[in-house]
Amino acid sequence: MTTTIVRGVCPHDCPDTCALLVTVQDGVATEVRGDPDHPTTAGVLCTKVARYTERTYHRERLLYPRKRVGKKGEGKFVRISWDEALDTIADKLGAIAARNPQAILPYSYAGTCGLVQGEAMAQRFFHRIGASFLDRTICATAGATAYKYTVGASIGTDLEQVQHARLILIWGSNPIVSNLHFWARAQEAKRAGAKIIAIDPYRSLTAEKCHQHIAPLPGTDAALALGLMHVLIREELIDRDYIAKYTLGFEALAERALLWTPERTAATCGLRVDEVLQLARDYGTSCQRGDATLIRLNYGVQRTHGGGMAVRSIACLPALTGAWRQAAGGAMLSLSGAFPKDNDAMERPDLIPAHIHPRTINMTSIGDDLLREAGLEFGPKIEALIVYNSNPVAIAPDSDKVALGFAREDLFTVVLEHFQTDTADYADILLPATTQLEHTDVHTTYGHYYMMANNAAIAPLGESKSNTDFFRLLAKKMGFTDHCFDDTDDQIAARAFRTDDVKAVHFDWESLKKKGWQKLNMPDAPFAEGGFLTPSGKCEFYSEQMRKDGLDPLPDYVAPYESVASNPQLAKKFPLAMISPPARNFMNSTFVNVKSLRDTEGEPHVDLHPDDARDRAIQTGDMVRVFNHRGSMQARARVTDKARVGLVVGLSIWWKKLAGDGQNANVLTSQKLTDMGGGATFYDVLVEVEKLEPV
Numbered sequence: 025m026t027t028t029i030v031r032g033v034c035p036h037d038c039p040d041t042c043a044l045l046v047t048v049q050d051g052v053a054t055e056v057r058g059d060p061d062h063p064t065t066a067g068v069l070c071t072k073v074a075r076y077t078e079r080t081y082h083r084e085r086l087l088y089p090r091k092r093v094g095k096k097g098e099g100k101f102v103r104i105s106w107d108e109a110l111d112t113i114a115d116k117l118g119a120i121a122a123r124n125p126q127a128i129l130p131y132s133y134a135g136t137c138g139l140v141q142g143e144a145m146a147q148r149f150f151h152r153i154g155a156s157f158l159d160r161t162i163c164a165t166a167g168a169t170a171y172k173y174t175v176g177a178s179i180g181t182d183l184e185q186v187q188h189a190r191l192i193l194i195w196g197s198n199p200i201v202s203n204l205h206f207w208a209r210a211q212e213a214k215r216a217g218a219k220i221i222a223i224d225p226y227r228s229l230t231a232e233k234c235h236q237h238i239a240p241l242p243g244t245d246a247a248l249a250l251g252l253m254h255v256l257i258r259e260e261l262i263d264r265d266y267i268a269k270y271t272l273g274f275e276a277l278a279e280r281a282l283l284w285t286p287e288r289t290a291a292t293c294g295l296r297v298d299e300v301l302q303l304a305r306d307y308g309t310s311c312q313r314g315d316a317t318l319i320r321l322n323y324g325v326q327r328t329h330g331g332g333m334a335v336r337s338i339a340c341l342p343a344l345t346g347a348w349r350q351a352a353g354g355a356m357l358s359l360s361g362a363f364p365k366d367n368d369a370m371e372r373p374d375l376i377p378a379h380i381h382p383r384t385i386n387m388t389s390i391g392d393d394l395l396r397e398a399g400l401e402f403g404p405k406i407e408a409l410i411v412y413n414s415n416p417v418a419i420a421p422d423s424d425k426v427a428l429g430f431a432r433e434d435l436f437t438v439v440l441e442h443f444q445t446d447t448a449d450y451a452d453i454l455l456p457a458t459t460q461l462e463h464t465d466v467h468t469t470y471g472h473y474y475m476m477a478n479n480a481a482i483a484p485l486g487e488s489k490s491n492t493d494f495f496r497l498l499a500k501k502m503g504f505t506d507h508c509f510d511d512t513d514d515q516i517a518a519r520a521f522r523t524d525d526v527k528a529v530h531f532d533w534e535s536l537k538k539k540g541w542q543k544l545n546m547p548d549a550p551f552a553e554g555g556f557l558t559p560s561g562k563c564e565f566y567s568e569q570m571r572k573d574g575l576d577p578l579p580d581y582v583a584p585y586e587s588v589a590s591n592p593q594l595a596k597k598f599p600l601a602m603i604s605p606p607a608r609n610f611m612n613s614t615f616v617n618v619k620s621l622r623d624t625e626g627e628p629h630v631d632l633h634p635d636d637a638r639d640r641a642i643q644t645g646d647m648v649r650v651f652n653h654r655g656s657m658q659a660r661a662r663v664t665d666k667a668r669v670g671l672v673v674g675l676s677i678w679w680k681k682l683a684g685d686g687q688n689a690n691v692l693t694s695q696k697l698t699d700m701g702g703g704a705t706f707y708d709v710l711v712e713v714e715k716l717e718p719v
Contacts, residue, residue, distance in 0.1 A: 026050055030481035031059070031540035034073050035141075035460045036611045037134035037163070039358070039471025040205045042069055043540050044076075046461060046481040053077050053461050053482050062541055064183055064205050064472045071608075071624075072615050079459070079618050080485070084443055086456040087486025096431045099449035099681075106487060106497075109453050114501040116436045117153065120407045125154035126383055127407040131390065133160055135413030135614065136491075138465030138478065139370060141458075142413060144516045145492040147371035148508055149499050154380040156406075159702055161388050162420070164358065166703035167326035170336035171357050173567045173700075175343075176557025178361030179550050181318055181354045183472040187212040188352035190315035191306065192220045195338060196245065197322030198228040201608045203471060206320060206356075219310075221303065223248070224324065225603060226631070226673045227666040238303060239668040240293035242601045242707050243328035243584035249337035250581060251289025252304040253281035256344060261308025263346025270554035271343050273566025273578070280578045292581070292589070294668070311345035316352035324605060328708040330582025332700035337579035343563035348551040360470040361557075362544055364525035370516055372508055388704040389695045391422045394429025408436040412457070412491055417446040418613040418679055421693035421704055424655045440494060443617055446680045456488035463490040466517040466533070473544040475521065475528065477536040492516070575700060582699045586710040588670065598652045598710040600636060600672045604689035605707075607675035616679045628659040628683050631673040632713060637663040640713060647716040650674065652709070655691035658684060658716065672711055 032044035043062035047055040056076040060067030089109040094100030120127050130150050136142055159165075168178055186192070186209035199207040207230065214220055214235075222231035223238045223245070231237040240248050256262050257278050267274050286300045293300075310317040319341060325334045339355055347353040368374070376382065383403045385393050398405045409430075420426045430437065430450040439451035448454050462484045467476040484490070489497075492513055499509040518533035527544045536542050551563070558564045571577040583590035587601060606612070609621040616622060630650055632642060642648060644663045649656050650672060659674060667673045678688045696705050 030479050031477065031537070032460060032481060033465070033467050033476040033478045033540070034069075035136040035138050035465065035467070035478070036073070036614060037137055038611065039203050039469065040064065041137070041467055041469035041471060041474070041476055042073065043476065044073075048481050051482060053080060059540060062474070064474065066205070066208070068204065068208065070204050072611055072621060075618060075620060076461070078620065079615065080461050082443070082618065084617065085485065086441055086443060086454065087488060088456060089487065090454040092452050092454070096433065096450045097427065099444060101454055109455060110497055110501045113438055113453055113498060117408055118502060120436070121153050124404045125380065126156045127404040128153060128155040129385055129406050129409050130155060130158050131387060131409055131411045131414055131416055132158070133162060133387065133414040135415070136460065136465070138467050139365065139520050140465045140513050140516050141463055141491045144370040145495040145509070146412065148375060149495040151371065151373055151375040152499065152504055152506060153502070154377050154382065157382045157384040159384050159386045161386055161702045162704050164323055164326070164703070165701035166331040166698035167323055167335040167357055167701070169701035170326070170332040171339050172361075173564065173570050174336050174339040174558075175551065175563055178358040178470070179557070180356040180359055181352065182546065182548065183209065183356075185352040185548065186210060186318065187216070188316055189213050189318040190218050191310040191317045192218060193223060193307065193319045194220065194230060194234065195223040195319055195321040196324030197320055198224070198230045198324075198605060199320070200229040200233070202322070202606055206471065219306070221306070225668055225671055226605065228605070229608065238295065238299055240295055241587065242603055242671070243330060243587060244293040244581070245325040245334040246330055246337040246579065247284065247289055247292040247581040248295070248300070249334070249341060250281055250284035250579060251286055251293075251300050252307065252341065253277070253344060254284045254289070255286060255301060255304035256308045257281055259305070259308065261305065261312060262344050263311065266343065266346035266349065270551070270556070270562050272560045272562040272564045276578055277340065277565035280580065294670070307341070308345055311347050311353070314350070316350035317345070317347045318353055319355040321355060321357050324707065326698065327704060327706040329585045329696065329699060329705055331698040331703060331705070333580055333582045340563070340565055340579055343565070348549065351549040351552075354549070354551065358470040359473060360468055362473055362527060362546060363468040363475070364522040364528050365468060366519055366522045369519040375506065375508070386697070386702050387416075388421060388697060388702065390416055390420050391425030391429055392695055394432065394435065395425065406435065410438045411447055412440040415445045415447045415613045417450065418688060419677055419690065421690055421706060422654055422695045423680070423688070423690040425695070440491060445613070449681070455494060456486060458484045458488045458490045462488065463492075464513040464517065466520045466536070473546050474541045475531060475536060475544065476541050477517070477533070479537055584708045585694065585696050585705065586708055591710070594710055598712045599670070600711050600713060601670055602650070602672040602674065602689070602692060602709045602711045603707040604674045604676040604693070606677075610677065613677045613679060616677070616682060622682065628657070628674070628678050628688070629662050630659045630713070631662045631664050631667040633665055633667045633669045633671065634663055635669050636713075637661065640715060642713065642715050648713050649716050650692065650711050650713050652692055652711045654694065655687065657687040657689065657691050672713060
């Protein structure tokens, strides 16, 4: 028996981006472990990725090309050859492109976060054909846009410093579920005496283990941040030296914050006045003592109408108090902006035909856009959709409309997948894709500062092909002779980073493949002495660029689209706010079909506060219907004060076909966009809940 250990990296949409060691015996992957030598992975994997071989060798894995034989959505297919599949796709796309290539749309996201298998060869193909652009907004664009306006780029506190913090605010995040290695370091800080405070409408697994939990109403985080500013400035808990040297617009910010008294803040956020006061004083006095004071804000705060302003307001706090002076202080949202990716080398936008100016379709509004007819403003009707690294029928908002769009008989749909997902059921051609164990890739991260390499550990199972191989073959079938379609995965990976950038000056692909990981050249405290990447070089409390972009140049509170306070008429029918954060055993919609993980998660359920349950005669274990004007779903009720009064929590994202009623939380969510960045508003939802009587 021959046993080898292959270095890899977890490809999933998680800030941890773990370094993997894959044990291979006679060509079969038998175990996936965390690399104990990688400083952030430290040998520990989440329960999902620790079972990666179960997913790779799953009995329902797609291994051969298929074509649809039933109605769209029925999921009926027959096996075909790769030649037939490629001929069919090339003929269809060729005919559509001859009329208008912008009628062709890619749809992808973070089913893999790898740079090679993610978008490199795929974008070369879509650029060459002249297809519509996809604005990939569904997760993080509101926060990333706001953070960039404020500090200049997605750069923040190094994960490897977190254990030295003395006060940690975990704001809109549940790291036990979604950022395990941050939580491990936060626990180390806690054991050394740090205080940890969770700010979250829901008492999550993380919030339960913090010293304090503050539960604002969904979508009111900007108001809370402005209220903290009011107290910090009024009580002189700020760093005037840091403000004078390294910030822009303090006087205007102070005038804005003056409006947000603790009383107004508490009323807006559904909190007590003393909670607002004490949080501000804890934060301000910690900074004044010179203690490392860290805010770990996450994407939970940005999935409402005012999500961008929420992130922007919170991101101002470390500059106001000088928390950036300490290596373990400041803020973490995403660290992805530190990586000097060479997107042009990988994706080749120069391939776009000179006479074509592609339109951009926002992936969040795919439900409406698939149902639009051609028009002067919209452009051509979408006639072909190529889906890879995503499962939009399950994960896109307002999913009844999404499914209706995918059900169009005149829409030609190709899906590259590992399994027959909700989206795959609507494919005309369904193609088997390789998993991370079967292909080569290079990765950035958004939770630490390591470049990562993935080596193929095993040969592709069945007739599965990597994304890059598929688009190479399709380009050849369509007669594209550009040399870039001959590039190997290794050649693409070798050009992933700009090595003239000091942060990646030591990048060498062959060396990275052997070691598995290499840290960027970053300072311990990136903004200790300013150095912000904004136009002014300072933290911009006032942003002239925002003013030019038609936005309020100062932090402000933007109310939710749907809340009791902002939309009282809608709230008369649907009086409960709903959020749908990630379930512990799923990764978005990935891993839902792994039986051991699904069995651990149980069944779709919703949490209601005892007061809300009592008003509706609902008890734990009852089946309930959660509904609004967009749709309804059924789930098992859990009556618990983990959910604050007025809130329903439905941990997600279930495949619709694996839920009892064929629906999930996204049947309730809206296609409306955030205040900036064009992001999704998954946590800006009003619903009602009613008990279902046993049949």
